[in-house]
Structure formats: structure tokens, C-alpha cells
Amino acid sequence: MQHIIDRFISYVTIDTESDASSETTPSTAKQWDLANKLVEELKAIGMQDVTIDKKAYIMATLPSNVLHEVPTIGFISHFDTTPDFTGFNVKPQIVPNYDGKDIVLNAEQNIILSPNYFKDLLLYKGQTLITTDGTTLLGADDKAGITEIITAMEFLIKNPEIKHGKIRVGFTPDEEIGRGAHHFDVEKFGAEWAYTMDGSQIGELEYENFNAAGAKIIFKGKSVHPGYAKGKMINSMLIANDFISELPSDETPETTKGYEGFFHVHHLTGSIEETVLELIIRDHNKKKFEKRKELIEKITRKINKKFAKQFGADIVTAEIKDQYYNMKEKVTPVKHIVDIAEKAMREIGIKPLIKPIRGGTDGSQLSYKGLPCPNIFAGGHNFHGKYEYVPVESMQKAVEVIVKIAELTAIGDYVKTEETAKNKK
The missing domain is CATH 3.40.630.10 (Zn peptidases)
Incomplete structure (x- = not known):
């Protein structure tokens, strides 16, 4: 010994x-x-x-x-x-x-x-x-x-x-x-x-083991003097917060076990003009894994549609990369x-x-x-x-x-x- x-x-x-x-x-x-x-x-x-x-x-x-x-x-x-x-x-x-x-x-x-x-x-x-x-x-x-x-x-x-x-x-x-x-x-x-x-x-x-992917999501914004910001300012940090709130709250690492998959937000940094959100996606089931990635893309499209007229371009971009498989x-x-x-x-x-x-x-x-x-x-x-x-x-x-x-x-x-x-x- x-x-x-x-x-x-x-x-x-x-x-x-x-x-x-x-x-x-x-x-x-x-x-x-x-x-x-x-x-x-x-x-x-x-x-x-x-x-x-x-x-x-x-x-x-x-x-x-x-x-x-x-x-x-x-x-x-x-x-x-x-x-x-x-x-x-x-x-x-x-x-x-x-x-x-x-x-x-x-x-x-x-x-x-x-x-x-x-x-x-x-x-x-x-x-x-x-x-x-x-x-x-x-x-x-x-x-x-x-x-x-x-x-x-x-x-x-x-x-x-x-x-x-x-x-x-x-x-x-x-x-x-x-x-x-x-x-x-x-x-x-x-x-x-x-x-x-x-x-x-x-x-x-x-x-x-899990099927795994990582996602890097970038949110854009517009900075305006807060005293004159009505209808003009777009705070990218708040949009990132809205994005996170669209994810299932009961599908995180701290709420799952066994074969249950999750989304895990592990980094969030930002300012009014730009916020970067990084998260990982995990699921043992391949079909559920694909649906999780699709949800990220669905939320991205939803937010882009919401701000299309005000921002004039995609306000959110999502890059998803597979990492490994079961x-x-x-x-x-x-x-x-x-x-x-x-x-x-x-x-x-x-x-x-x-x-x-x-x-x-x-x-x-x-x-x-x-x-x-x-x-x-x-x-x-x-x-x-x-x-x-x-x-x-x-x-x-x-x-x-x-x-x-x-x-x-x-x-x-x-x-x-x-x-x-x-x-x-």
C-alpha cells in the first residue's frame, strides 16, 4: 500500500x-x-x-x-x-x-x-x-x-x-x-x-456518456445616454437575460441526474453594446440532444425577429459546436x-x-x-x-x-x- x-x-x-x-x-x-x-x-x-x-x-x-x-x-x-x-x-x-x-x-x-x-x-x-x-x-x-x-x-x-x-x-x-x-x-x-x-x-x-455541444451566443446593443434613452437604447445584457429565461429552468446541472440532460450557462460577460453568453448542452439521448440545439436556434430566431425593425439586423448570433458523442x-x-x-x-x-x-x-x-x-x-x-x-x-x-x-x-x-x-x- x-x-x-x-x-x-x-x-x-x-x-x-x-x-x-x-x-x-x-x-x-x-x-x-x-x-x-x-x-x-x-x-x-x-x-x-x-x-x-x-x-x-x-x-x-x-x-x-x-x-x-x-x-x-x-x-x-x-x-x-x-x-x-x-x-x-x-x-x-x-x-x-x-x-x-x-x-x-x-x-x-x-x-x-x-x-x-x-x-x-x-x-x-x-x-x-x-x-x-x-x-x-x-x-x-x-x-x-x-x-x-x-x-x-x-x-x-x-x-x-x-x-x-x-x-x-x-x-x-x-x-x-x-x-x-x-x-x-x-x-x-x-x-x-x-x-x-x-x-x-x-x-x-x-x-x-453525454452527447455534448458548446454554444457561444453574442448579443448586440445600442448605447445611448440613459437620460435620453427611451426608444433608442438597446441593452444587450438584458437581451441575454431574456435568452436565459427562455431555457428550461428545471434542466440545469443542479436539477438533473442520471440520464437527464441539461443546459449549463457557465460564462456571461457584457456591456450595453455587447454581451457574450457561453453555455454547454448535454444529453445522453441523441434525438433529445439535437432538439436542445434546435431550441437554442429557435430562441435566437425569436429574439432576432423581435428586434429586427429596431436594430435593423440580427441582434443575436449563435455558434454551436459539437464536442463529443455518446x-x-x-x-x-x-x-x-x-x-x-x-x-x-x-x-x-x-x-x-x-x-x-x-x-x-x-x-x-x-x-x-x-x-x-x-x-x-x-x-x-x-x-x-x-x-x-x-x-x-x-x-x-x-x-x-x-x-x-x-x-x-x-x-x-x-x-x-x-x-x-x-x-x-
């Missing part, structure tokens, strides 16, 4: 925050600090064909140790952390034998990690937790995943009696800003399928890859939690690039903020899942799983 703790801490104490405003890949130079460390570590544990390209995408190989033909599988994680909360100067705190009570993250600032608010903490009573010091995020998203993959590969190398086929591992930059798979070379990776180790709670197994469409035809992960969890005593991802993952884009890629738990909770934590035992179990998936694939048990499923039909 200490080996996992030490490895994880060595990763999270390196700042790898990504930056959506940057046009480079990786988006921040500091991501190279961990990327280069990972390359050396992969070589040190005995991985082969370790490469890093000019955009910091890392790949490595664990050769097969069986004589019969086995599908090449992969495990993937990202090394950047979200720009939503600072990842600079992370100071992890170790909480052994958690007693189920409040954890003081920062006494000076009275920052408390409490099971009264974060009820999932009680699942890990008696376990060892790694938390923040209340001033940064932790970085378990997704340095826990990297820790688990490297530890699993090291275990397989040291225990050659465990049979496995060829395994490829990949680590990516910029996942947190939606670009993790943009420059991932699926052909070079050469796996038939892969798993991202990027989920949360122990047992999570996901192969459905991986279910690509994974379902090869459902046995999910069955293998589910079987692996059950064999090591974990109850699988198969549910949709209320977000995106590298696996979504990779699935559409030809690499079917379900998502498996990495163990962390409360990502992207100061209350983030990870149970060490969950990371250990994730290592065991990786090893078991490799073993099941090598003995061909996934074929039995497929046949069993067909017979049930």
Missing part, C-alpha cells in the same frame, strides 16, 4: 494544470514535467517501446507472455488537472484508519471535509484516505489512474506466472479541457480495445469488452456500478476514432476542488482490476462471456 501512496504523491505534487485559452499541445509547458517523469518511470519498471511524441502523448508496451493469439488491449489515463481549481503546490494529507468523523483539511481557514455533507466518506470508514490541505485540488483526476496503470504493469512484470497478452498503455495531456484524444494516434497505439482508468467511486464501470453507439457492438471488466470486478470481490457518465471522457472520443474504450473507476471523489480525496484501498483494487482484465483476456474467457450472452437471448 505504501508503494501506491508514494507513487501517487510523487505525481500529484507536480503541477499539471491545463489551459483552455492556450492553442498549444500540451496547453501548458508544465505538463511536460510529469510527462517526462512518467517516461523514465515506465522504462525503469521494464516496459518496452516507451515513446513520447512532440505533443506529450506517451505510449508503452508490455509484451505478451503467452504463445497463443490474444487481442491487444490498452489502459489509458490523463496527466493534466483541471483549470477549474488550482493544482499548484499540492500538499496531500494522509488520513489512516478513517474514523467516519469530520476531517480538518485546514484549521487556519476552517475548511472541513465532513461526512455530513459528503456522505460517500462513510463508505471508507477504517480505510486510508489521501486528502488535500484545503487550498488546492488533489489531482486524483486522473493521477490516481496513472498510478494504478503503472503499478499494475509493474506487478505483471514482477509476476510473469500471471498470463496476459500484449498490453499497451497511454497517457495524455489536456483531457480536462476536452482535447485529450485530439492527437491520440489510435493506429500507433494498436489495441483492439482499451479502458480509461478515469472514473470515480470504486466499482464504477461506464460505457455511456460512446454507447460504438461500444455496444463489442459489449464483451464491458463484460470482461464486469467479470474482473466480480472475481476480486467488487460489485460493479454500471451507470452513465454525466460528462465526457477520453474514451468517448477514442471510441469514435476506432478504439472502443469504456471507463473504469480510479477511486477518487469530489474532483476539481479542495474537497477532493481518494481512498488508497480503492486504488489498490483498481490495480487488481487491471491485472484481472489482462488475465481474463489472455485465457479467452471473454469468448465464453459473449457466448453466454447469446445463449441467454
Whole structure:
């Protein structure tokens, strides 16, 4: 267990925050600090064909140790952390034998990690937790995943009696800003399928995610002295407010769960003359996803019609861009890859939690690039903020899942799983 703790801490104490405003890949130079460390570590544990390209995408190989033909599988994680909360100067705190009570993250600032608010903490009573010091995020998203993959590969190398086929591992930059798979070379990776180790709670197994789009909406206005503005001034901020009020008030992130989609207004800046509204659109159902985009366009047309005579041109412009799609469409035809992960969890005593991802993952884009890629738990909770934590035992179990998936694939048990499923039909 200490080996996992030490490895994880060595990763999270390196700042790898990504930056959506940057046009480079990786988006921040500091991501190279961990990327280069990972390359050396992969070589040190005995991985082969370790490469890093000019955009910091890392790949490595664990050769097969069986004589019969086995599908090449992969495990993937990202090394950047979200720009939503600072990842600079992370100071992890170790909480052994958690007693189920409040954890003081920062006494000076009275920052408390409490099971009264974060009820999932009680699942890990008696376990060892790694938390923040209340001033940064932790970085378990997704340095826990990297820790688990490297530890699993090291275990397989040291225990050659465990049979496995060829395994490829990949680590990516910029996942947190939606670009993790943009420059991932699926052909070079050469796996038939892969798993991202990027989920949360122990047992999570996901192969459905949102269809996603982003919208940037620009509102124009006319500024006139307020004392003489009647019938002349057009305040773009008020028009933006009218636009938002046309969106369903009960379809926001804070009012939805499970398969329910939403509109999320995340940036609004403006003046009388111009206001810019940015929002994201999410839905698991493709038809509902398309209808959400149509609603944005419908509201835009309605406002333009209202101001056509007074403004003399379109007063609102909406730019909608698709971001990623539900991986279910690509994974379902090869459902046995999910069955293998589910079987692996059950064999090591974990109850699988198969549910949709209320977000995106590298696996979504990779699935559409030809690499079917379900998502498996990495163990962390409360990502992207100061209350983030990870149970060490969950990371250990994730290592065991990786090893078991490799073993099941090598003995061909996934074929039995497929046949069993067909017979049930």
C-alpha cells in the first residue's frame, strides 16, 4: 500500500494544470514535467517501446507472455488537472484508519471535509484516505489512474506466472479541457480495445456518456445616454437575460441526474453594446440532444425577429459546436469488452456500478476514432476542488482490476462471456 501512496504523491505534487485559452499541445509547458517523469518511470519498471511524441502523448508496451493469439488491449489515463481549481503546490494529507468523523483539511481557514455533507466518506470508514490541505485540488483526476496503470504493469512484470497478452498503455495531456484524444494516434497505439482508468467511486464501470455541444451566443446593443434613452437604447445584457429565461429552468446541472440532460450557462460577460453568453448542452439521448440545439436556434430566431425593425439586423448570433458523442453507439457492438471488466470486478470481490457518465471522457472520443474504450473507476471523489480525496484501498483494487482484465483476456474467457450472452437471448 505504501508503494501506491508514494507513487501517487510523487505525481500529484507536480503541477499539471491545463489551459483552455492556450492553442498549444500540451496547453501548458508544465505538463511536460510529469510527462517526462512518467517516461523514465515506465522504462525503469521494464516496459518496452516507451515513446513520447512532440505533443506529450506517451505510449508503452508490455509484451505478451503467452504463445497463443490474444487481442491487444490498452489502459489509458490523463496527466493534466483541471483549470477549474488550482493544482499548484499540492500538499496531500494522509488520513489512516478513517474514523467516519469530520476531517480538518485546514484549521487556519476552517475548511472541513465532513461526512455530513459528503456522505460517500462513510463508505471508507477504517480505510486510508489521501486528502488535500484545503487550498488546492488533489489531482486524483486522473493521477490516481496513472498510478494504478503503472503499478499494475509493474506487478505483471514482477509476476510473469500471471498470463496476459500484449498490453499497451497511454497517457495524455489536456483531457480536462476536452482535447485529450485530439492527437491520440489510435493506429500507433494498436489495441483492439482499451479502458480509461478515469472514473470515480470504486466499482464504477461506464460505457455511456453525454452527447455534448458548446454554444457561444453574442448579443448586440445600442448605447445611448440613459437620460435620453427611451426608444433608442438597446441593452444587450438584458437581451441575454431574456435568452436565459427562455431555457428550461428545471434542466440545469443542479436539477438533473442520471440520464437527464441539461443546459449549463457557465460564462456571461457584457456591456450595453455587447454581451457574450457561453453555455454547454448535454444529453445522453441523441434525438433529445439535437432538439436542445434546435431550441437554442429557435430562441435566437425569436429574439432576432423581435428586434429586427429596431436594430435593423440580427441582434443575436449563435455558434454551436459539437464536442463529443455518446460512446454507447460504438461500444455496444463489442459489449464483451464491458463484460470482461464486469467479470474482473466480480472475481476480486467488487460489485460493479454500471451507470452513465454525466460528462465526457477520453474514451468517448477514442471510441469514435476506432478504439472502443469504456471507463473504469480510479477511486477518487469530489474532483476539481479542495474537497477532493481518494481512498488508497480503492486504488489498490483498481490495480487488481487491471491485472484481472489482462488475465481474463489472455485465457479467452471473454469468448465464453459473449457466448453466454447469446445463449441467454
